[in-house]
Amino acid sequence: MTMSNHPETEVDSRQELLDLLEGGNDARLARYAAALHPADLAEVIESLDDEETATRLFRVLTAELAGEVLRDLSEEARTRLSERVSDARLSAIVEYLDTDDATDVVAELPAARRRTLLHRASPETRREVEELLAYAEDTAGGIMKTEVAVCSVDSTVKQITDYIRKNGEVFHDIHAVFVTDDEDRLAGYIPLRRLILASDFTSADQLMEPEVISVSTDLDQEEVAHLFEKYDVVSVPVVDEESRVVGRITVDDIVDVIEEEATEDMLRLAGIGAQAAASSGPLAGIRSRLPWLALNLVTASVSVATIALFERTIEAVAIAAALMTIVASQGGNAGIQTLTLIVRGLALGDIETRNAWKLLGRELLVALANGAVLGAIAGGAVYLWRGDLALSLVLGSAMILNLLIAACLGSLVPIGLKWLGVDPAVSSSGLVTAGTDMLGFLIFLGLLSLLI
Numbered sequence: 001m002t003m004s005n006h007p008e009t010e011v012d013s014r015q016e017l018l019d020l021l022e023g024g025n026d027a028r029l030a031r032y033a034a035a036l037h038p039a040d041l042a043e044v045i046e047s048l049d050d051e052e053t054a055t056r057l058f059r060v061l062t063a064e065l066a067g068e069v070l071r072d073l074s075e076e077a078r079t080r081l082s083e084r085v086s087d088a089r090l091s092a093i094v095e096y097l098d099t100d101d102a103t104d105v106v107a108e109l110p111a112a113r114r115r116t117l118l119h120r121a122s123p124e125t126r127r128e129v130e131e132l133l134a135y136a137e138d139t140a141g142g143i144m145k146t147e148v149a150v151c152s153v154d155s156t157v158k159q160i161t162d163y164i165r166k167n168g169e170v171f172h173d174i175h176a177v178f179v180t181d182d183e184d185r186l187a188g189y190i191p192l193r194r195l196i197l198a199s200d201f202t203s204a205d206q207l208m209e210p211e212v213i214s215v216s217t218d219l220d221q222e223e224v225a226h227l228f229e230k231y232d233v234v235s236v237p238v239v240d241e242e243s244r245v246v247g248r249i250t251v252d253d254i255v256d257v258i259e260e261e262a263t264e265d266m267l268r269l270a271g272i273g274a275q276a277a278a279s280s281g282p283l284a285g286i287r288s289r290l291p292w293l294a295l296n297l298v299t300a301s302v303s304v305a306t307i308a309l310f311e312r313t314i315e316a317v318a319i320a321a322a323l324m325t326i327v328a329s330q331g332g333n334a335g336i337q338t339l340t341l342i343v344r345g346l347a348l349g350d351i352e353t354r355n356a357w358k359l360l361g362r363e364l365l366v367a368l369a370n371g372a373v374l375g376a377i378a379g380g381a382v383y384l385w386r387g388d389l390a391l392s393l394v395l396g397s398a399m400i401l402n403l404l405i406a407a408c409l410g411s412l413v414p415i416g417l418k419w420l421g422v423d424p425a426v427s428s429s430g431l432v433t434a435g436t437d438m439l440g441f442l443i444f445l446g447l448l449s450l451l452i
Contacts, residue, residue, distance in 0.1 A: 030060040038068035055084045067096035091120035100145040103132040141217030144238045144247035149177045158200040175235040179208045185243040299434030310445035327444045331402035331436030338410025367407035371400035398444035409435045
């Protein structure tokens, strides 16, 4: 039995599981849990507030099922469970995981416990995990799995299929067999479908596709994700400096990368920090947010200083104090809209230096049109309200100019940061909003000062 796609069935299964957890029959709980999908069990464990109850559910699972559940848990939940599970139990679970998942689990442990766990592991698992731990976690080497089907160019179909059958448990999600030449360098690949349809004595060099998309171990995981998107592949080999196959990356790994990178960019744009999480403690929240709030305080002080320059203008036209906030807020919103498009384009590789000016031109046209419409609406409303044509013209003109500035800042700031080697998602938001606020106040109050 597995949880169905029907919401009612999922609710019933979840409730029955929770009812069994409240009872004391672990054998019955284990039988029921074994029939559920690992992802559903992981969801239940994450939803339990009581860590002891979550640990009890995890402990009744077989080592193989526990490994699949552990793989589907968030990093925070996985860490909490690992702390409450014995070394012997965790070591047994790791043996059932693919090498990339096993490495993730081991890497999250304290150094002392990591050594203990690797000491308990089988020699093969220990060697593979230690090799993967040597790679940076955000590179192709850091996310690859070492379970990869490789054959030589002179292998026959029968030899290859016998090899796959012999290692069926290892290659449980095989998509292709990678072919190497006489010097063990990657020469091509054989799609699984082509292998199945070929006769037994056909050689690998007759079946293989010589044009194979591969990645080096040190390639950034974002670039790997771009390759998957560009070439529409489900698996790519990872090669070392000598073009020897050392692992492979599958599309399920890339889904995790996309989610991770998107979350990091979203948190950075909000000034929260790339590693922030809703479940993290207050100290982590303070460390990740305080620097950006302090920076915002500095930029706000610059805006205040700008306003102070026009103190007499505000005294003469008191309503200016209210209207200038409209100009600044519209500019800030427009700047963030442009910024979001640019940061996303940079992350996906759609925007480069050579097409930046074309993109800026488009954003300026959009800003001009939006500014004209919004400026006419705001200026017209002020004229109907106050009957002051000069004030209306100043507001409308300032709205247009600040939206044009917002388009420039929203486009050029992230591109400039990228060119300087700085992550544009980290600082762009604060710089853009600070610029549109300060310049919005300056333009509106400056124009108004010239007219009174």
